[in-house]
Amino acid sequence: MTKVFYEMMDEQTAEKELEKRIRSVAHIGHVEISVSDIDKSLWFYTEVLGLVLTEKDGDKAYLRAWQDFDHHTLVLQESNKSELISVGWRVESQYSLYVFEKQLKQMNINFEWVQGGQKKALGDAIHFKTPSGIPIELYWDKELYKATDSNMISKLPSHPSKYTGKGAAPRRFDHVNMMVNDVAQEQKWWTNMLGIHHRYFIQNKEDVRLGSWLSRTNVSHEVALMRNSNQTGAKLHHLAYYLDSPDELIRASNLMAENGIEIEWGPGKHGTSGAQFIYVFEPSGHRVEIWTGGFLIFSPDWKAIEWGSEVGDLGLDMWGSKAPKTYFTYGTEIY
16 A cells, blocks of 8 residues: 555655655753753752763763663753753654755754764754754764663663662653743744644633644653743743652652752643643752653544643643743743
């Protein structure tokens, strides 16, 4: 059937279809942020949240959750400001980078090649910004994490490092959420340019898009786009790490309270994804979500689910709590 389908296509159409498949990201890889207090932020991410410090090199620290297979999923850059530097996405193949380069040129989008080795653990990469100004890093090669400390080596081949239970101890890096002025416009660009599937969205009474959630893999979302209530452009709303179960989320909430970490909202449960959550502010001012649960998507022809204004509040928290005003107005700046 597939062979017949392609034989019916003209050569140009078939080539475009193939290029579209190649020109897509594979999954979210990491986020790089600057922090205004490197010591306190590093303490939060390692001791309270419980990430593993892969290494510290000069003014940068590279971290990962215990079952993140890559060298890092979070980079902290020492600075006098707390900002988003970039969001890293792995592409489908080495060749995909050159297909993206071609497309970026056709769209007159400024981009920069960063040669492999210039950034820790990364091969060649392309840097550019989305229409809203979100900094993207596309790459293919990235070093895998290899435990050298005997105390971190797991007996289990599927665990790149030992589960220690230190801090909240998330299993993996999950997603980022970005604030933008026009969610619908930005979502279409991410889907058309990067091949990231639109999963679900919320509309208000005026039919304005308040939020869209997208993923390339089968998780409910790897990136969320939410309306900036202040209409002051793109900002980082939060980065998120995944816990295994609700009891671990309650434990994480206790750890945050005991260590003086501000809990902005939660525990609660998003009706959209079905995930239970807490949002906290780390010492340098970045918002971090810790969550568990959430549905998975396997359908290749998934249609984005609309949450209208009559049920939108349930999408935010199906248990009935209301997000504080800061949730819709505060985000960290972009570098």
